Structures are given as C-alpha cells and as structure tokens.
Amino acid sequence: MNHVHRLLTLCRGDSEAMVPWLEERDSRWLVTCAVVITLGCALYGGAVGLWRAPIQAAYTAVKMPLLIFLTCGGNALLNGLLAQVLGAGLSFRQSAISILMSFTLASLILAALTPVALFVLVNAPSLGSAERGTGHSVTMLTDVLFIAYAGVVANGRLLRLLTRICTTPEAAKRVFWSWLAGNLFLGAQLSWILRPFIGTPGLPVQFLRDDPLRGTFYEAVFGAAKNLLF
Amino acid sequence: MNQPNDPASPNPTPPNWRTAGPPQSPPTVPELPIVTTPLAADAAGPTVLETLLKRPVVLVAALQEARSSRFALLLGGFALLALAAYGIVVGTFSGGEQLYLAPLKISLGALASVLICLPSLFIFASLSGAEVTFRGVLGVLSAVLALTSLLLVGFAPVVWVFSQSSDSLGFIGLLHLLFWLIGLAFGLRLLGMMMDHLRVRDRFHIRVWSGIFVLVSLQMTTALRPIIGKADTVLPPEKKFFLGHWADTVYGEAGSRD
Numbered sequence A: 001m002n003h004v005h006r007l008l009t010l011c012r013g014d015s016e017a018m019v020p021w022l023e024e025r026d027s028r029w030l031v032t033c034a035v036v037i038t039l040g041c042a043l044y045g046g047a048v049g050l051w052r053a054p055i056q057a058a059y060t061a062v063k064m065p066l067l068i069f070l071t072c073g074g075n076a077l078l079n080g081l082l083a084q085v086l087g088a089g090l091s092f093r094q095s096a097i098s099i100l101m102s103f104t105l106a107s108l109i110l111a112a113l114t115p116v117a118l119f120v121l122v123n124a125p126s127l128g129s130a131e132r133g134t135g136h137s138v139t140m141l142t143d144v145l146f147i148a149y150a151g152v153v154a155n156g157r158l159l160r161l162l163t164r165i166c167t168t169p170e171a172a173k174r175v176f177w178s179w180l181a182g183n184l185f186l187g188a189q190l191s192w193i194l195r196p197f198i199g200t201p202g203l204p205v206q207f208l209r210d211d212p213l214r215g216t217f218y219e220a221v222f223g224a225a226k227n228l229l230f
Numbered sequence B: 001m002n003q004p005n006d007p008a009s010p011n012p013t014p015p016n017w018r019t020a021g022p023p024q025s026p027p028t029v030p031e032l033p034i035v036t037t038p039l040a041a042d043a044a045g046p047t048v049l050e051t052l053l054k055r056p057v058v059l060v061a062a063l064q065e066a067r068s069s070r071f072a073l074l075l076g077g078f079a080l081l082a083l084a085a086y087g088i089v090v091g092t093f094s095g096g097e098q099l100y101l102a103p104l105k106i107s108l109g110a111l112a113s114v115l116i117c118l119p120s121l122f123i124f125a126s127l128s129g130a131e132v133t134f135r136g137v138l139g140v141l142s143a144v145l146a147l148t149s150l151l152l153v154g155f156a157p158v159v160w161v162f163s164q165s166s167d168s169l170g171f172i173g174l175l176h177l178l179f180w181l182i183g184l185a186f187g188l189r190l191l192g193m194m195m196d197h198l199r200v201r202d203r204f205h206i207r208v209w210s211g212i213f214v215l216v217s218l219q220m221t222t223a224l225r226p227i228i229g230k231a232d233t234v235l236p237p238e239k240k241f242f243l244g245h246w247a248d249t250v251y252g253e254a255g256s257r258d
Helices: A003-012 A015-023 A028-049 A054-085 A092-123 A132-165 A169-193 A217-229 B045-054 B056-065 B070-091 B098-127 B134-165 B169-197 B204-223 B242-257
Strands: none
Touching (some): A003 B098, A054 A169, A132 A169, B045 B056, B045 B070, B056 B070, B056 B134, B056 B169, B070 B134
C-alpha cells in the first residue's frame, strides 16, 4: 500500500488496516507522517498568520508544525511510559507512531480547510480598517473552530485505534485520556511560549514575543478569569 | 403461489376481528420496474441531465465509477451556463451593466465556492469512511451545482416577475436567498446518495461540510457585491460578513422609508 493510500485509510479510520503499521520496523511511514504534519500545519499556519502580515504568515507556518513536534517529542517518553504502566501493551515506538498518526490526521484536515480559512481571511476586516478588532476576533474564532474540529476527529480516531490494539477497552480509555491530558497540558504551555500565531493588532510582528519564557499559559488564564470575576 | 390467507402460507394474515364476514385481501398494487440501467460512459449531455433529474442515483454511481472527468466537466459546464442564465434574470432588477456583471459574478462565485470547498469535501468524505476518489468527489460536486443551477433556472421566470414588480432590494435579495437555499437543499441530497452508493452510514462529517459550503456560498455573495443592486465600483471597497451586509441592506431600506 503506498503512502497516499495509507493517508486515505487514516482519514477513513480503518483501524484494522492500521494495526500492522504499528509493527513495522521501517521508518518510512514515520517520515511520511512527519512530512504531512509539516506541510499540512505550515499551510494552515500560513493562512492563520496572513491576516496580520506576510512575515507573520511565514513565522506561523514554521511555528505550527514546530508546536506539534515539540509536544510529541516532549511527551514521547511520558506517553510511552503511561502506555506501559496503564496496561496497554504498547511499546514506546508504537505509542509514538499512534500519536503521530493522530496528529497527521489533524494536519490533513487543517490542510483541507486551508482554502476556507483563506476565504475567511479575504473577507475579514483588514488590519488597516477601523474594524480590525472584528477581523482579529473572526480569524481567531475560525481557527479555534477548525483546530477543535480537527483535534476532536483525530483524537476520536486515536481512541478507536487504541481500543483495537490495547489488551482491554478499559486500558485503551485510560491510555487515551492520559495521553490527551499530557499533550493538552504541555501543548497549551508550548503554544504560549511560541505565541503569537495570529498577531494581536497594535503589537509588533515577531517570531516570539520578548522574553517568551516569562509567565505561563495557566497564569494568564487565571489572571484573565480573576479580572473578569473580581 | 401462496395467497396471504392461504392456510399453506408460512405467515398467514390473521382475519380482521373488527369486521364480520370473510377476510379481505389487501389491494394489489402493480410493482413498477426499477430501472437500474447504468449510464453509458459516452452518454450525451441531454441524457446526463435527464439522468441527473430522473435517476440521480444512477448518475452518482456513474460519477463514482467514471474513468474520465467527462461527466464532471459536462455537469460543471452546464452549471456555469445555467447560473449565468439565472444571473441575467438577477441583473434585470437593476439593468445596465448588471446585466452582464451579475451572471459573471454568480457563475464565477459558484465556481470559486466549489474550488474552495473541494479539498475539504474529499477529506470529510474520507473521514466518514467512504472510499472516494478525487475525480468521483469532483463529479458529485459538479452534479450538486448542476442540479442547484437547474432548479434556479426553473425559478428564473418567478424571479423575473418579482424583479420587474418590486423596488425593494431587501425583498428581492431574500427571494434569491430562498431560491438558492431550496436549490442547494436538493443539490446537496446527492452527497447523501453518494454515501449510500458507497455504503457509508456516517453522515456527520458530510453534514458539517454542507454547512461550510452553504456559509462559503453565502459569504461569496457579499464578497462579490453588488450582484442585485448597483454600486460605483464593480467589487466592494470594504470587507463585510454576509449577516452584517444583509442587516445593513434591510435597515438601510427601512431607514430610507422613514
């Protein structure tokens, strides 16, 4: 089966056909997944950043795949350990490929939605207009919706795959939720460090904000909630 | 052959206990032959359109199994022409240069909507578990547009009558919107037929995609405005979302009457 057919099988969520891929010692499928994540996220990231400036589009096109790889890489050991501790019966390599395949599917969905995102961008009030706040909000809301959709579908497929390969359905659920929690926890902080993705109007276009490691995503959420409530 | 109340029948129908007298046999309805003749690969344009209207399931099957893009191009070409014809009727509301700008904008706008949404339809159909080909998806999407445009052409005389009778941009806009949505509702049913043909039950992703396509097509009408009314420029100088534009149009008219 060539890798284009594999990607279509991944989209269809044919878990039975995917199981043998996890046993392969050959790294070509792993490389294909990495390439698809890079291209898919770069395409979508470019569309996201384009609202602010062309250079922001280039930055976001680099940062979106980077965010995925840093999250996968940062949690690779933990995810592999969790899979074994929680009784899934998966090796480190199998855990890494399963997660990477899930991100590959999300990237494919985002790449397919890139023309729609560009259309929204073309129709959103531009940075130079008086309604630039609306433009920023619309871009952000569209991205949240598209990324959430891609994430939910990709994780749904990951759970289905885990249910097929794990020793018991309970073990599959435990592993899935623990991976999801770990990836969300690290991913949120990494996205905070790698900000800006869209580019706030009024702030300069930068690859990273000045002093990107200062503060955390969770402190910012807590601060925002405090401001809202008190 | 066993009759319904034949004692030899494996499942005899029980007699009707409410009425006295002999049990009545149900009225017999002659079964119509189900025409399942496949569409020939070299079928002429009128035959393809007839199949689209009368036997869409057969056309959808042919589009999925087609080895060339002939049907897709035929349907797409027809859709663009039909939309242009409808566009001329749309242009009669304002007259002047809108008589050629409206058909141009409607045809190209529909084409742009299809091109924007085509990649996501392919992926979303795959997400539903369908074994689709890009050519098959392109074909069905062309058929969706062709059926929608065919219905719009059917609505054209009604639109023309109202365009000549009313000066209200809001009312005519609402009428076009209504007809577009009706046409699209029929057109998008072909996607369900495609999924049936591919024996896929999961329709969730296709419904989400249909929503995206409707939104893109509606936004396209605002991105390419004016289509019904007149303006100093061919394309709008400022960007707006369709809901905002519609609200401005309706409130603008209401304000001008005050």
